[in-house]
Amino acid sequence: MVTALVVVAAASATTLQAQVATAPPPTTARRARITGVVTDLASKAPIFGANVTILGTPLTGTTGADGRFVIVSAPPGIFTIEAKRVGFAPQRVENVRLVADSVMTLSFAMNISATRLDQVTVSGTIDETSVAKATITVEKLTLEDLPVPPTASAASMLAGKVAGLAITRPSGAPGSGVNIVMRTPISGITEGGAVPSPLFVVDGIFLNQGQSVTTQDIESLDIESIEVIKGAAAASLYGSRAAAGVIAITTKRGKGLALGSTQFQLRGESGIDQYQVTLDKNQHHQFMQDPQGNWLNATGQTVPREQRALKPLGIMDAPYTSPTYNQAALFYQPGSYSTQTATVQGNSAATNYNVAYTRTINPGVLENNEGYKRQSIRVNLDSRLSEKLSVGISANHTRGVQDVSAPSFNNFYRIDTDVNLRAKAPFPQFGFPYVIVPDSVTLYTNPLYTQFIADNVVHRARTLINVNGVYRPFSWLSVAADGNYDRGDLNQVSYTARGTPLVTSSGGLSPSTGSLYIANNITDGYILTGTATATKQFGALTARLSERAEARREYNPSLNTTGTDFATEGLKAMAQARTKNSSQSITDYRVMGVITTLGLSYADKYIGDFLWRREGNSLFGSANRWNTFGRASVAWLLTEENWFPFTSFNNFKLRYSFGVTGVSPNFSNQYEAMTSDGSGAIRRSSLGNVNITPTFTQESELGLDLSWNSRLSVSLTYVKNSSKDVFVNIPAPAVSGYQVVVTNPARLGGTVYEATVQGAILTNPRGLQWTMLLVADHSDLSTGQFGRTCFADGLQHKCDGIRLTEMWGNQIVRDKADLPARHINSLSQFDVNDEGFVVPVGIGNTWRDGISKSLWGSTVIVDGVSYGWGLPLPRYDANGQLTYAKIGDSNPSLKYGFNNNFRYGNFRLYVQAAGQFGGNVYANSNQTFYASGDHPNVDQYGKPDELKKSVRYYNAVSNNNNLYLANFVESGAHVTISELLLGYTFEAKQYPFLTKIGVGRMQVDLMGRNLATFTRYSGLNVMAGSPTVRFDDATYPLTRTFTSVITLTF
Known part of the structure; x- marks a missing residue:
């Protein structure tokens, strides 16, 4: 809650117990003066050490012991004044009109617990805007909301914290990413088409769309806040890259420190990774055996294991007479996880900065696999050179190395339980101590050996640079410029040395002739923007008019070469390959845009925001190069009305927005494509479409935001969206000689209901404090028009009126x-x-x-x-x-997340649970192992004879794994304890031994990630697949991580 009392009077010499803003301007200019007090909302006590800043200038005042502050010399104009203090939610007063030769008096009542309505969005609009007064939906998460950094993709830290966000994680491999859909899919209906992912923006830099697993290069420990901009209306500012939403990340810049302070911090984290779920192996068999344990053939003769015969009825209920093994324990090994970070931050009236270095090692749970390693260095600097000029720079360089896992997890789960993966080989080969083909029946390669000989490494490098400046020549005008650069380098090398023993189809060993695969991919992009903003007051009406120009380019060359049949053993060089094949591609696209926005605020209770974007994009067909996007949004703050009867509400706001944005076609869609059949013949494949347009997504959003007694905030949102001109592959005209052409015939639509509840349940500053966050959403999706003949695309049925999330099969x-x-x-x-x-x-x-x-x-x-x-x-x-009919639906009835923060004295406990009600997952892992007889349900031991079923029965249930079957569709309902933190803070004033070593604070935390999932789902991963196709197959298992963290602040 912020209260503001405005007093206009002649300037006088008033003595206040406060620090005065530095760097006053020349005395010849006529100036204004700002005074006021900052208090604790709950206790009414004055707050010492709060910084009160005129945003956009270097002018800052700091409160004294009595909570009072003064800024003695401020320029006339319309400004936003912000009060910040560590441990309190920042508060601001917008549209403050400073008049020369007058005094403005403000009072701030600050709350310990911040709700999202207390935050400020810097990404949803061109100018900074209070979320409490925003006309669109922007969810802002701060460090308080993100206490447990993820071990994998930075995007995964949003799971369970933002309504309307569907996140799945199909693999637990170190360095792997997540699949994200905001609200409902707005494209991806074409054959094999992926649903567009959100646009990621880091410190104003649009991350290149050509970089794979782009969030792998974002260091989560650098993050200060994340803004989630959902839907076409909110994201229309960003044009054709943003119909699927925007995730804007702001990294630490030292702004949160007390004025005039410098902070050095060391953070160390280490712990273990463990696999969470694996397939229980059946402990009995269905083969003929004599009392001595010898295998028998159909005539009762003793034979080797691979020649054994099924029992006459084929029932799996015979106990093994030989030892059995826990294959998961033999194959998976607990991995160590560690992160070290060093940070230096500083803040003064004119400059703030942050320098950070982080090193992460995450080997995962596979032996002889180094998992993922990353090093990151970041430098952020802001300088307010004068009242009129501010500049800033952000620079980040990240290098990562990923050791790609090699084993087939499907084959691993098919190895019988009486097979010892670590049986010593009598004559070890290639340095591998165990038997390479341990199962004489399946003849699968020992997965330990597969990983032992693997040499498949991906090297990544990422450089992000942002340079920005703001110049305010007049009190009513500001001019801003941004230059952004994103460079990504990906180099993959996969090598099998000549002479490496490989398993043949008959189970024998044959030396490899050698192979080498080298891939080099570069993404190189820049964005330049220039913005002019004029702000004027006309009585009670404040108007902001902004004009922005934008130029963007992304250039992506790639070269892939495969070499085989090496001349020399042990020499890892493409020159040694007798046979070489290379492929090369270059994509180069450019975007130009002009954006006009108009913001209106009347008496701070009627607010409007209007945006128009004209975009030219080389990805659009040559006949449709330029397209228009935009939005209109309004808000009504009822709490500002004199007649509003409910004084306990700090904020009660209705909002509505309508917007249009787009999805760009793929680079290749407007060009003819031909392929070679390997014999030198060229075949026509895809016909170019010069008339292709972007997909246009329209969205209407109606919302209610309220805050009660500065303790509880609620946001309710109803969304209706529709996409037209959605991309679909259709058969090309026969006369062209091509097979397909990408056109825009389809339509998609959806509705979404979102709820966010945030509250301070207990607020006793000397006792237990408890804050909570509950998010929930439900969405419905429809395909209004498909625009071509229907066809099956895996689990999906692409047809008019069929939702993308529906599962179809037999x-x-x-x-x-x-x-x-x-x-x-x-x-x-x-x-x-x-x-x-x-x-x-x-x-x-x-x-x-x-x-x-x-x-x-x-x-x-x-x-x-x-x-x-x-x-x-x-x-x-x-x-x-x-x-052939609908057999399930991936779309859940309700997704939810429940976050709780408890504090008592120096202790802190944070727990997050997230999950869903309803929705289906296709248990392909179950079907696969039913077909092969390796699923534990095939084991009939202990059942009454009348209930026992043969192995052939389970093969028939799975139809030998040849069809998508309704009986393998299961409920995806689950709840996961996804994050846990228990910590204690040692303050130097309480523990003097810290002062002796120069430490001001020591934080000790115990963290857990992905701790446990409670579900009736019987497959391997209830969170598998993508939000539109929940398909569970045997992959690298999800892991749970336990770590301890020590953070020293000097």
Whole structure:
């Protein structure tokens, strides 16, 4: 809450117990004077050491012991005045009109707990705007909201903290990224098309869209705040890159320090990584064996393991007589995780800066794999050279090395439990101490060996530079300029030395002839902007008019070379390859834009924001190079009305916005593409489309923001969006000779409901303090028009009226009425078993008779059709075709996140839980291992005979892993304890031994990440896939991380 009392009078010499702003201007100019007091909202006590700043100038006053401050010489004009103090939410008064030869008196009541409505957005609009007065939805997260930095992608720290954000993590590999969809997908309907990801902006720098896993290069410990700009209306400022939303990151700059202070900080974190979920191996088998444990063939003769025969009924219930092993414990090893950071920050009236270096090592849980390593250095500097001129620079360089995992996780889970992955080889080869082919049945390569010989490393480098300046020649006019540069280098080298023993299809070993793959990819981009902003007051009306020009270019050359058949062993050089193949590509696109914004505020209660953007983009077809985007948004602050009856509300705001932004086509869509078939012949593949346009996304948003007694804030938002001109591959005209062409025939639409509740439950400054954050959202998506013939695209069915999140596939018969019509008079020869499947049993039998009548493995002939006894049947339609219908939906009924911060004295506890209700996941991992007989459900040991089923039964349930089946669609409902922090702060004034070593504060924290997931889902990863296609396959497992952190502040 901020209160402001304005007093206009002749300047007088008033003595105040406060520090006075430095760097006064020449005395010839007529000046204004600002005085006031800063107090604690809860206790009404004065706050000492708060900085009160005239934003955009170097003028700052600091409060004394009585909470009072003074700025003795301020320029006339319209300004925003901000009060900041460590431990309190920053507060500001906007549209303060300073008049020459007068005194302005302000009072600030600061709250210990900050809500998002107390924050200031610097990314949603051209000018800084208080979220409490914003006309669009902008979620701002500060360090208080982000206490546990992630071990992987920086984007993952948003999970469970922002309503309307769907984040999935398909792999736990070190350095891997996440999939993000804001609200509803606005494109991605074409065959194999990916849903566009949000635009990431770091300190004003648009991150190049050509860089893979772009957030891997962002050091999370550098982050000061994150602004999430959702939807077309809010993101229209950013044009055709931003229809999927914007995630704007601001890094630390030293602004939060007390005025005139310098801080040096050392932070060390170390701990362990553990795999979270793995497939339990079945502990019994279905093969013939004598009492001595020898394997037998069908005639009862002793044979080697690989020649053993199935038991007559094929039931997996026989105990192993040989030792069994915990394959996960043999394969996965706890990994160490460590991060070291050194930071220097400073803040003065004229300059603030931050210099930071961070080193991260995350080896993961695979032996002989170094995982991911990264080093990052950042320098941020802001200087207010005068009242009229401010400049700033941000520079960051990151280098990372990722050791790509090599084993097939699907094959790993198929290795039987009686196989010892660490069985010593009698004659070790290539330095590997274990047996290379440990399973004589599957003949799979030992995954430990696969990783042992792997040499597949990705080197990354990223350089981000921003240079900015603001010049204010007059009190009503400011001119700003930004220059941004983003350079990304990715170099991948994958090498297999000549002579390396490789496993053949028969299980033997054959020396490799050698191979080397080298990929070099560069992303090189810049953005230049210039902005002029004029601010004027007309009575109670304040108007801000801004004009911005923008130029952007991104250049992406790549060269990939593969060499095979090496002449020399042990020489890692492409020159040694006898056969070489190379491919090269260059993409180069440019954007020019002009943006006009008009902001209006009448009496600080009726607020409007209007934006128009005209963009020229070389990715648009030559016939449609220039397009227009924009928004109109309004807000009404009812608490500013004299008649508003509820005085306990600090803020009660209604807002509405409508906006249009776009999605750019791919670089190749407007050009003809041809391919070589390997024999020298050239074939036409994709016809260029010079008329292709961007996808246009319109969005209407209605919202309510309220704050009650400075303790509880609520934001409720309803969104309706629609996208037209969505990209789809359609067959090219036959006369062209090409196969497909990308056009804009499709339409998508959706509705979203979002809720954010933030509150200070307990606020006793000398006792327990508790703040909480609850976010939740629900979305619906529809495909209004597809624009071409329907087709199946994996789990998705691309067609008019079919949602992108729907799962389509086939079914197993569960009702006798769904049997083929020929069996209408023979239904008694079928039965419904305990798993709900209709199975053929023949005359006089039930599904329980498989063992008692020795029916497993036999056939049943019903109406002239032969069936396997007791085996489930795929469902067919009246035309004799496999039924194809909706079998699930990836879209959850509700996503939520619940965050809690507790403080008591020097102790702090933070807990985050996040999850979803409803929504489905396709358990492809289950289907795969049903088909191979490796799923624990295939193990029948301990069941009554009448309930036991053969291995063939489970293969039939999975249809030998050949179809997408409804019976492998499971509920994705879950809750994850995703973040936990328990910490204690040692202050030097309480612990004098710290002073002796020069330490002012020591923070000790215990952190946990991805600690536990509670779900009924039976697959490997309930958070797998993308938000639109939740597909769970065997990949690098998700890990839980436990670390301890010590932070020393000097």
